[in-house]
Amino acid sequence: MTDKRPIVNALVLDMDNTLYDWVAYFVPAVRAMVTVAAKLLAVSEDELRGDLRFVHRTHGNTEHPFALLETAAVERQMPAMSQRARHEHLLPAFAAFNEVRRNHLRLYQGVESTLRAVKATGCRIVGHTEAKDVNISSRARALGLESMLEAVYAPRFVGPPHPLGVDRRSTPAAIEVCVLPPTARKPNPDIARRIAEQLNVPPARCLYVGDNLSKDVVMAKRAGMLAAWARYGTHHDPELWRDLVALSHWEATAVSAAESTGDDSTRFAPDVTLDAFYELLDHYAFAPDPQSRQSQMASDCLATGPTE
Incomplete structure (x- = not known):
């Protein structure tokens, strides 16, 4: 035939x-990052999510690498710190994102x-x-x-x-x-x-x-x-x-x-x-x-x- x-x-x-x-891994990973970062920055999770959206809109990219470091909350809480120092302070938040990504990306x-x-x-x-x-x-x-x-x-x-x-x-x-x-x-x-x-x-x-x-x-x-x-x-x-x-x-x-x-x-x-x-x-x-x-x-x- x-x-x-x-x-x-x-x-x-x-x-x-x-x-x-992509949705099933990315959104839970961001949620985990925001939960940890909000505590480290002493801001609400809603405020931080709003800051992230502003960064995403600025760059025209929802998956903008290290967007967290460019948020208004970080600028306000760590005005004199270098990007390296900010990254080190927020490392637990980035680690939370990576852990959820490892568990959900299939x-x-x-x-x-x-x-x-x-x-x-x-x-x-x-x-x-x-x-x-x-x-x-x-x-x-x-x-x-x-x-x-x-x-x-x-x-x-x-x-x-x-x-x-x-x-x-x-x-x-x-x-x-x-x-x-x-x-x-x-x-x-x-x-x-x-x-x-x-x-x-x-x-x-x-x-x-x-x-x-x-x-x-x-x-x-x-x-x-x-x-x-x-x-x-x-x-x-x-x-x-x-x-x-x-x-x-x-x-x-x-x-x-x-x-x-x-x-x-x-x-x-x-x-x-x-x-x-x-x-x-x-x-x-x-x-x-x-x-x-x-x-x-x-x-x-x-x-x-x-x-x-």
Whole structure:
């Protein structure tokens, strides 16, 4: 019997809420950090959460590294202290965040076995995210993704230096990061097209998997790629989602967009809807592309990363 599944030579994966539940680990980790930090700073948790949201809005990034050190409460309570000294004083709060992250950050069921099965076919596998390079590299290390993904496309972190004077770029990344400009945002189809170009795989033989219909799926379809919607990644604990929105840098319109499908997602429907990541193997046939230049991937992506 003929296999009628579409052939895929390159698998391009959104990261947060596609490979793991970002909301389920990030919000509890921030909660733990705020509980400890509020006591150390002698302020209320509500006040500190408000300060964090202001920092997030200032940088346009809800996952801004060491945002706690830039809060008004820290500035008020430790006006004459260096960032290093502030970091040392608040170390128990950062430790609380890291402990909860270790306990909650897990790949979705079937992700590891599915990625290993796809990789065994010779199909290319890369990630693509709007999370900053320093954050996604840390998650990749914690999850062991460097053994499954060839590289991850992510925007460069732009912000204050590490409080301990550590050069974030001098630390070897857990996974090869192909740097995107900060303004390279989904659903710009040029990003997806350039990823396909650098993989040397025709867009029609690339499959993009993501949890966001209006960003991931629309971008992929406009770029001429196959698109699978990770519907399972949209199921969040309502209480965690509420707390995330309260902490986030998102404007009200952005929250509404995140909770709706939008006009473009109606015009650009996914080819497949997934209720579990491992269902990919039922819908697609993965195979190597003889024209692909995998050995050139790292140097090419760093030298000529996608632009706006």
